[in-house]
Every structure is written in C-alpha cells, then in structure tokens.
Amino acid sequence: MTSASALRQRLSRFGQWALRLELRVAPTESQRLFALTLLIGVACGLAAVAFHFSIAFAERMLFERAILAHGQWWVVAGVLTPALGGLAAGLLLKYVVPNARGSGVPQVKVAYASTQGALRLRDSIGKLFVASLQIGSGASLGREGPTVQICSGLASALGRFGRLSPRNRRRLLPVGAAAGVAAAFNAPIAAVTFTIEEVVGNLDQTVLSGVIVAAALAAVIERSVLGTHPVFSVPQAFGLNDARSLLLYAALGLAAGLLSVVFTDGLLLARAKFRKQRYIPDWAQPAVGGLVTGALAVAALYWLGTSGVNGGGYKVVEKSLSGLLPVKVLLLLGVAKLVATIFSYSSGGAGGIFAPSLFMGAMLGGAFGSLDRTIFEHGPEAMGAFALVGMGATFCGTIRAPMTSVLIIVELTSGYGLILPLMIANMSAYVLARYLRPVPIYEALLEQDGIHLKQRGSLQALDQLKLSTLPVQGADRARLRPAERASDLLQSAIPVGQHVFPVLNGADELVGLVTTDELAVLEQDPALGPLITASDIMRPPVSVGVNESLLTALDLMRAERLPELPIMDASGSLLGFIDEATIASAYLHESDPRSQPGSAAAEPSAVSKARTST
Structure with missing residues (x-):
C-alpha cells in the first residue's frame, strides 16, 4: 500500500506539472497568428511560382505545340486546342471543383464578408490545375485572379490547421490575397493597396500589418526564383516631355473608361446569355469560349502575324511598350482580345481578367501614342509611354482600384516618370466608369449569382x-x-x-x-x-x-x-x-x-x- 500510495503521489505531481505546462507554455492565439502570417507569405510565394511554371509548361505542351503543327494543320490544331482545353476544364469544374470557376477574387470577397472566412483547400488546388489547363490550352484569361484564390485558400487552410478562431481565420484571407498578388505581379506595394481597396475595404489595422509582411515575403520568394527583373521590360525610361500631351492622356483616360464599361458589360451580358440558354450543357460551355478564342488567335497569327489573343499576352504587351506594333495591329488585337476574353470568361472558365484588361489598355494606349506622334511630332517612345498609361487606366476602370492601378504600373515597369499622366488618365477612367456603371465588376458578378455583399454591415x-x-x-x-x-x-x-x-x-x-x-x-x-x-x-x-x-x-x-x-x-x-x-x-x-x-x-x-x- 505504501508503494502504491507513493506511486499515486508521483503520478499526481506529474499530472500537475503537465497541466501547468499545457496552460502556460502553449503559444497564445496571437503568437500562432503571427507565425502563420510568416508561413503564409512563404507558402503563397512558392504556390504562385508553382502556378506560374504550371501555366508555362501547359502552354508549351498544348497551344504552342498546336500552332507549330506541319502545313495547314496548325490552323485546325490552333482552333481546336482551346476548345478541347475548355471542354476538359468544364468537366472538372462541373463534377470535381465547381467552386474553382471564375477569376477567384469574388470567392475571396464572399468568404471575407462572412464571419467564418472559410475557403476550401480543395478548391484552391483545383483552381491551380484547372486554370493551368485552360490558360495553357489557349484561353484568353490571366493567372493573377486565380492566384488570389489559391493563396487565400491556402491561408484559410493553415488557419484551420493552427486552430485559430473563425475571426482570425477570416483575417488571414486578405493576408493570402496580398501574398498572391505580390507574387503574381512581382509588386508587393500594389498588392497591399489592392487588398485594402478590393478585399478588406478599409484600413483595418489588425489586418494591415499581416498583409504587409506576407506581401513582402511572397515577393522575396518570387524574386529569388524568377529573378528581380520587372514583369515588363521597357526599352527606356518614359517621362512627360511635353505638357501638351496631358490633353491626350486625359482623353486616353476617358477612352479607357469607355473601354472598361464595354468590357464589363460584355462579360455580364454574355455570362447571362450562357446561363439562360438550354441547348449547351454548362460543362460544355467553356469549350464554346475556347472555340471562339482559338479562331480569333489563329486569325491574328494568320493575318497580323502576332500572338497575344490567347493567355495573358504579356510578350505582345512588351512589344507595344517598345513601339514596335503598327496602329492597325494595335486596334485589331485590342478588339480580338476583348471578344476572346468575354467568351473565355463568360462561358464559365477558370481564369482572371487582370491580364486581359492590361493587354487591352496597352493596345488602346499605343493607338493614342500614334496620335500623339502625329499631332505633336514626338518620337517613337510616345507610343510606349501611352501604352503604359493605357494599361493603368483600363485596369482602373475595370477593377475600380485607383491606388492600385497607379502603383501596379510603376512596379511592373520599375519606372516613375509617368506618375502625373497615370494619375490623370486613371482618375478620368475611374470617374467615367463609376458614373456609367456604379457597381464594380466583382460585385456585379456576385449579384448575378444572387449574392449581395453587405460590406460587413453586422x-x-x-x-x-x-x-x-x-x-x-x-x-x-x-x-x-x-x-x-x-x-x-x-x-x-x-x-x-x-x-x-x-x-x-x-x-x-x-x-x-x-x-x-x-x-x-x-x-x-x-x-x-x-x-x-x-x-x-x-x-x-x-x-x-x-x-x-x-x-x-x-x-x-x-x-x-x-x-x-x-x-x-x-x-x-x-x-x-x-x-x-x-x-x-x-x-x-x-x-x-x-x-x-x-x-x-x-x-x-x-x-x-x-x-x-x-
């Protein structure tokens, strides 16, 4: 009995010690939140890089190989490859990951507006594979919006793994979104402003610090793998050399505002038509968008001798920044990209509209640059400068993120000489687009789905x-x-x-x-x-x-x-x-x-x- 009593006493002391250890040594939720913020920045940077390489690999294996087919077979292969990619993506979106449809930003906004702030990791992984497949096969969509959902879903999953409260898991969503944008665009400052303007909606100090840290870490990871060079390489530093050009920059802003309204209205109208019709099942509708995109891409290659209709079109944007594209090509490519993106997105694909809006803005701006050369007899660098400003103005009118639209162009090109023209054109586009269509595109898409955000009213x-x-x-x-x-x-x-x-x-x-x-x-x-x-x-x-x-x-x-x-x-x-x-x-x-x-x-x-x- 004595030995049993001694053993019981030792066990009691051990239990007391274990209880004290559990209550006093275990990290608090604030400590876990900070550690997860650091982890999310690194993980999202790696995820964005993996997504980048996945799309590049799919493009080499699918669309680029199709247009290199022998003889005239490249025409058939170039048209059918985006259609078949859309068909495969439609089947996956219908039966495997239905929540991976669209750009991804609306899904993050809905999750952040709820009290739980939950995104499924399965949807994020599905988004990576389906978007890679569809963009790589030739769809006119961008990778930036999907990166936001991928990284926000990863942040949500890590928050659940860290046993955070629903409130703090919700706070991790903008952290993941900022890390995704920073890694996708190599633009950490613009990532912070985008998250504030588009996801959070206000300067929530409890969220802002985590957003900044994660965006910086994600950008470091992205630059260490892909290099420190900007997304777009410009042949020279652009600047405002003639104040008279400000009139054309303001006119470019108004034109970009009209273009963004046409673009967003086209998205919503075509999306409603696809949903209303009953002849084509929803899983096959992305194939229709791919077929239209493939036909336009082949037509651009055949008659204009250039690509850009498929994917993000960043290589063609660089040509426009160098002033290497004639006005006819600029205008026709802009129209083709507009139609292709409307069909690719509205038919139910998985991809974003960031890159297409930048592409269309570059084409429009380059055309205004040619007009500037004609009126004021400026050099060929004017076309590149106007193309750059047109990118920011169209992005601003489409996404309705005025601060981000200025900073993202600065960070994409590592140039600050066009700040004044950017601000004038972007604000002109923003005011006109907001006047004509008060509801931003992401909210309009959600309303079309029957979801009305209450701006965190509760x-x-x-x-x-x-x-x-x-x-x-x-x-x-x-x-x-x-x-x-x-x-x-x-x-x-x-x-x-x-x-x-x-x-x-x-x-x-x-x-x-x-x-x-x-x-x-x-x-x-x-x-x-x-x-x-x-x-x-x-x-x-x-x-x-x-x-x-x-x-x-x-x-x-x-x-x-x-x-x-x-x-x-x-x-x-x-x-x-x-x-x-x-x-x-x-x-x-x-x-x-x-x-x-x-x-x-x-x-x-x-x-x-x-x-x-x-």
Missing part, C-alpha cells in the same frame, strides 16, 4: 456599439484568490451559468482566469484538488475595457475561446461580465428598425451607473 454595427451602453451582468459571480485551493472551489456552490472565474489579488486586481475546462480536468482526479491552487491553473488575465466595442469583445472571446469576459473600468476594477448571448441580443436590438432613441436602450446603462458609482 461587424460594423458591433464595432459601433460600446460595452458602456449595455446592462452589467455577473457582478455577484464567484471570484477566486491566487492561494485558494482548487478543492475548495470544487466543493463550493458554483453559480449557474458561470464559466469563467476571475482571480483577484489582495488589491482586487485581475491576475488570471480559471475556466470550467480546468475544473473539469481536476474533477477527473480529485486527489489533485488539495495540491493545486488557483495560481497553478489560472490562465493569463484577459479582459475588456468598459469603453471598448462589442466587436472587440467578440473577437477576444473567439481568440481566447472564452464564452464570457470580465469587464474592467478605467481604474482596473471588475465591473461584471459580457457573454456572447448579450452581444447577440444587443446586435438584434440595434438592427431592429423599431428601436428608437427614446426607448429603454437609450437610458443610462447599469455599466455606466456602476462606473459612475466607483
């Missing part, structure tokens, strides 16, 4: 509500002292509904928390009760100030996995508790249109009274 409502407006609860709940034995607490009558027990020192300062989870562990081994005090099992002190918002309290509850939190006044005194049910009730009351300022909710709250009395 979260904003919680952020505006303060704890001081709510009635205090739990002022009479049980409180512990650091030296209090756990056995005494287990034997005492625990108030019904209390899940968190504040541990207060002699000065009534909050020094820790004990939850029913710790008590449940002790109940399984009553012999540990007399050996363990509250200071042994308590968690670090977590509380919320009386002047904080309900959103702050809710985020903290989820981050720490606590059903309720202590409310502290400015002097550090415990006022009461706030739980999820109280937050939900306050939100429902605030959302009720019948609630009026003169109702009971407008009366001084018990929290305010308690704060005044102290």
Whole structure:
C-alpha cells in the first residue's frame, strides 16, 4: 500500500506539472497568428511560382505545340486546342471543383464578408490545375485572379490547421490575397493597396500589418526564383516631355473608361446569355469560349502575324511598350482580345481578367501614342509611354482600384516618370466608369449569382456599439484568490451559468482566469484538488475595457475561446461580465428598425451607473 500510495503521489505531481505546462507554455492565439502570417507569405510565394511554371509548361505542351503543327494543320490544331482545353476544364469544374470557376477574387470577397472566412483547400488546388489547363490550352484569361484564390485558400487552410478562431481565420484571407498578388505581379506595394481597396475595404489595422509582411515575403520568394527583373521590360525610361500631351492622356483616360464599361458589360451580358440558354450543357460551355478564342488567335497569327489573343499576352504587351506594333495591329488585337476574353470568361472558365484588361489598355494606349506622334511630332517612345498609361487606366476602370492601378504600373515597369499622366488618365477612367456603371465588376458578378455583399454591415454595427451602453451582468459571480485551493472551489456552490472565474489579488486586481475546462480536468482526479491552487491553473488575465466595442469583445472571446469576459473600468476594477448571448441580443436590438432613441436602450446603462458609482 505504501508503494502504491507513493506511486499515486508521483503520478499526481506529474499530472500537475503537465497541466501547468499545457496552460502556460502553449503559444497564445496571437503568437500562432503571427507565425502563420510568416508561413503564409512563404507558402503563397512558392504556390504562385508553382502556378506560374504550371501555366508555362501547359502552354508549351498544348497551344504552342498546336500552332507549330506541319502545313495547314496548325490552323485546325490552333482552333481546336482551346476548345478541347475548355471542354476538359468544364468537366472538372462541373463534377470535381465547381467552386474553382471564375477569376477567384469574388470567392475571396464572399468568404471575407462572412464571419467564418472559410475557403476550401480543395478548391484552391483545383483552381491551380484547372486554370493551368485552360490558360495553357489557349484561353484568353490571366493567372493573377486565380492566384488570389489559391493563396487565400491556402491561408484559410493553415488557419484551420493552427486552430485559430473563425475571426482570425477570416483575417488571414486578405493576408493570402496580398501574398498572391505580390507574387503574381512581382509588386508587393500594389498588392497591399489592392487588398485594402478590393478585399478588406478599409484600413483595418489588425489586418494591415499581416498583409504587409506576407506581401513582402511572397515577393522575396518570387524574386529569388524568377529573378528581380520587372514583369515588363521597357526599352527606356518614359517621362512627360511635353505638357501638351496631358490633353491626350486625359482623353486616353476617358477612352479607357469607355473601354472598361464595354468590357464589363460584355462579360455580364454574355455570362447571362450562357446561363439562360438550354441547348449547351454548362460543362460544355467553356469549350464554346475556347472555340471562339482559338479562331480569333489563329486569325491574328494568320493575318497580323502576332500572338497575344490567347493567355495573358504579356510578350505582345512588351512589344507595344517598345513601339514596335503598327496602329492597325494595335486596334485589331485590342478588339480580338476583348471578344476572346468575354467568351473565355463568360462561358464559365477558370481564369482572371487582370491580364486581359492590361493587354487591352496597352493596345488602346499605343493607338493614342500614334496620335500623339502625329499631332505633336514626338518620337517613337510616345507610343510606349501611352501604352503604359493605357494599361493603368483600363485596369482602373475595370477593377475600380485607383491606388492600385497607379502603383501596379510603376512596379511592373520599375519606372516613375509617368506618375502625373497615370494619375490623370486613371482618375478620368475611374470617374467615367463609376458614373456609367456604379457597381464594380466583382460585385456585379456576385449579384448575378444572387449574392449581395453587405460590406460587413453586422461587424460594423458591433464595432459601433460600446460595452458602456449595455446592462452589467455577473457582478455577484464567484471570484477566486491566487492561494485558494482548487478543492475548495470544487466543493463550493458554483453559480449557474458561470464559466469563467476571475482571480483577484489582495488589491482586487485581475491576475488570471480559471475556466470550467480546468475544473473539469481536476474533477477527473480529485486527489489533485488539495495540491493545486488557483495560481497553478489560472490562465493569463484577459479582459475588456468598459469603453471598448462589442466587436472587440467578440473577437477576444473567439481568440481566447472564452464564452464570457470580465469587464474592467478605467481604474482596473471588475465591473461584471459580457457573454456572447448579450452581444447577440444587443446586435438584434440595434438592427431592429423599431428601436428608437427614446426607448429603454437609450437610458443610462447599469455599466455606466456602476462606473459612475466607483
């Protein structure tokens, strides 16, 4: 019996040590969030590079090999290869990964607008393979939008693996999106502004720091593998050499705004037509888009002697920046790219519209550059300068991200000489496009799917509500002292509904928390009760100030996995508790249109009274 008693005592001590280790050594959620942010930056950089190589490999094996066929067979192969690629992609999107359809940015926006912020890793992996197949076979789509979904899905999966709360998993979505854009465009600064403008929608400081870190890390990974050179190589540094050209730059901005409206309207109209018709099954519709794209690509190669209709067309964009394309080729390529992208995307393909919008802008800008040469007798470099500005203006009118549209052109070319023309043209395109079509393209696509983003309305409502407006609860709940034995607490009558027990020192300062989870562990081994005090099992002190918002309290509850939190006044005194049910009730009351300022909710709250009395 003596040896058994000694063994039991040793096991009890070991259990006590293990419990302390678990409660005090395990990383907090904030620490896990920071570590995952670093990991996401690296992982997304590698994923974007893998996607880049995957598309390049598919292009070499499919479309480029098709147009190199002997004799006139290249015409047939060039037309059928995008169609067959679209057919294969349509089958995969129908039966394997239906959520991989489209560009990927709308999916990320929907996930971020929800409270869970979840994207499936399966959809991200499927996006990589299906988009590689379709773009590589000749579809007129870009890789940048899919990269956003791929990296955001990867970030969401890592957040689940790290056991983060739904709120923090949601915060990782823009982190992944920024890392994806930074690696896809080799443009970390533009990636940050794009994420703020298009995904987050505001300067959320809790998200911004992670976005910056992940974008920088992803860009470092991308540059270490693909090189430090910009995406587009320009033959010379462009600049504004004649102020008279500003008039044409402003006109280019207006033309780009009209082009972007035609482009987005064409996408939405063709998409609606494809969905409305009943003759072609949805899994075969991408083949129709591929057939149209293939025919236009072959026609451009046959009559114009140049590619660019298929894929992103970046090599042809570089030619336009060098002023090597005549006006006729610029205009015809721009129209062909417009039609091909509308059919490739609207038929249900997997790919983005970033690159096509840049391509069309370069063609339009090059044409304006030729006009500038004719009117003001400038040199051939004018065509490249106008092509560059046209890229930014069309991107701005299409995507509606004005800051990003300026910075992305600067980073894509590593040139700053055209900042003023870029700002003038981009703002002209943005204002005109927004005036003609107030709803941006991604929101319009979602509305066509029956999804209406509420711009985080519920979260904003919680952020505006303060704890001081709510009635205090739990002022009479049980409180512990650091030296209090756990056995005494287990034997005492625990108030019904209390899940968190504040541990207060002699000065009534909050020094820790004990939850029913710790008590449940002790109940399984009553012999540990007399050996363990509250200071042994308590968690670090977590509380919320009386002047904080309900959103702050809710985020903290989820981050720490606590059903309720202590409310502290400015002097550090415990006022009461706030739980999820109280937050939900306050939100429902605030959302009720019948609630009026003169109702009971407008009366001084018990929290305010308690704060005044102290």
